[in-house]
Amino acid sequence: xxxxxxxxxxxxxxxxxxxxxxxxxxxxxxxxxxxxxxxxxxxxxxxxxxxxxxxxxxxxxxxxxxxxxxxxxxxxxxxxxxxxxxxxxxxxxxxxxxxxxxxxxxxxxxxxxxxxxxxxxxxxxxxxxxxxxxxxxxxxxxxxxxxxxxxxxxxxxxxxxxxxxxxxxxxxxxxxxxxxxxxxxxxxxxxxxxxxxxxxxxxxxxxxxxxxxxxxxxxxxxxxxxxx
Ligand SMILES: [Zn+2]
Numbered sequence: 355x356x357x358x359x360x361x362x363x364x365x366x367x368x369x370x371x372x373x374x375x376x377x378x379x380x381x382x383x384x385x386x387x388x389x390x391x392x393x394x395x396x397x398x399x400x401x402x403x404x405x406x407x408x409x410x411x412x413x414x415x416x417x418x419x420x421x422x423x424x425x426x427x428x429x430x431x432x433x434x435x436x437x438x439x440x441x442x443x444x445x446x447x448x449x450x451x452x453x454x455x456x457x458x459x460x461x462x463x464x465x466x467x468x469x470x471x472x473x474x475x476x477x478x479x480x481x482x483x484x485x486x487x488x489x490x491x492x493x494x495x496x497x498x499x500x501x502x503x504x505x506x507x508x509x510x511x512x513x514x515x516x517x518x519x520x521x522x523x524x525x526x527x528x529x530x531x532x533x534x535x536x537x538x539x540x541x542x543x544x545x546x547x548x549x550x551x552x553x554x555x556x557x558x559x560x561x562x563x564x565x566x567x568x569x570x571x572x573x574x575x576x577x578x579x580x581x582x
Pocket of ligand 1: 394395445449486487
């Protein structure tokens, strides 16, 4: 009985609320007619510099949701992301799963991640926050509400971390891309199976297709505010 109450209050209610926030997020991006490339779990020396080079050569912007622990390991890459005009967002410090952690651990991970990333930002606008795995529990939901975090999700997910070729990633994205798409890719790997080269070659093909179709990419903040 206690377990059912716990699951309902700690997980189910936040899951329902997160679903509503997520729906609203997608409808705002669609209304503003933007397309965004987003990268999670970095920075990583094995892929972030190559991705930056591709984006900068294409003259386009992206949003990087950084893990605090990786930002501390690779501060020069974070500075390079910011200095070349891309946006950085907060993705927690250690990527804790909100449903598998107690309230204290999960909130501390968000606070620590937010503080780490904030040091590198130039903008005074509220920082975007993407919850690890897209999940929140009751404690992290309340924290994000009271800390006025600007929530960021995605709606195109090629699962690049488990694919074995960049072409599979790119084909999945290109088939679905339209105004309102927020594409989720990973420059960080976090011990996952696939090579970082899969994402790098996928980005190369996606950018070629985007340019070929005459589409423009925006940062996620531009897509949310409509100021591009
Ligand atoms: Zn992540």
